[in-house]
Amino acid sequence: NAGVMQNPRHLVRRRGQEARLRCSPMKGHSHVYWYRQLPEEGLKFMVYLQKENIIDESGMPKERFSAEFPKEGPSILRIQQVVRGDSAAYFCAGGSVSYEQYFGPGTRLTVT
Amino acid sequence: AQSVTQLGSHVSVSEGALVLLRCNYSSSVPPYLFWYVQYPNQGLQLLLKYTTGATLVKGINGFEAEFKKSETSFHLTKPSAHMSDAAEYFCAVIVNNQGGKLIFGQGTELSVKP
DSSP states (O other), rough: TTTTTOOSSEEEEEEOOEEEEEEEOOOTTTTTEEEOTTTOOOOEEEEEETTTTEOOOSSSSSSSSSEEEOOSOOOEEEOSOOOOGEEEEEEEEESTTTTTOOOOOEEEEOOO | OOOEEESSSSEETTTOOOOOEEEEEEOSSEEEEEEEEEEETTTTTEEEEOOOOOOEEEEEGGGGGEEEEGGEEEEEESSSGGGOEEEEEEEEETTTTSOOEEEOOOOEEEEEEE
C-alpha cells in the first residue's frame, strides 16, 4: 500500500463513544481522501483534504463526523457518539495529484 | 451524476481461463479510469489507470484494460487466471472537473477454480 499508514487497524467502540481514526500519507503527499466501505456495499467517498484545508466534504454525514489534516501530524477522521450503523471499514488514500491515490490498509470499526 | 456500473457481482473462472470483468461509466466529460484490487481484510491496490493517451492500458499482475469512449467502457482482462487472482475488483472514475474523489463501482468478486 505504498507506505500509507492507518491506525488503529481495528477499533471497537460502544454506542455513544467517540472514534478517532488516523491516517498518515506517504511523505510528500499533501492530499488525503477518506472513503467508507459498509458491509455489502462499495466504497463511498467521504472527504478530501489538503494540508489545513477541507477541499470537498460532500460525502460526509451532516452530523457527528468531522475530519482534519493539520500542518503537522496525521489526518484524523472523528466520529462522535457512534451508532451501530457506523460499523464499517474506513480507508484513507494519500497522493500528490488526484489520479494517484495510494490506499492505506484501513481501519475496521465495530460498534457494539 | 457520474456513476460506475460493474456487471456481475460475482465472476468465477477456471485457472488458466480468460478473466473478463466489465465496467461501464457515465460521465459528460472525459474521465480518469481506474481498476483496484482488494484482498480480504486489506486495502486497495491500484492495478492500472487510464488518464490520457493510449487507450489500452497495461497494469500489474498481467492485467490490462481498454478505454472505449464510444461504449463508455473500461473492461479489465487477463489472458490466463491464476489462483492468486481471487479477490474483489473495483472499477472507479474521477471526473476531471470534480476534484479528486473516486467514484467506485459496486465491485466484482473473482473466484478462481483449480
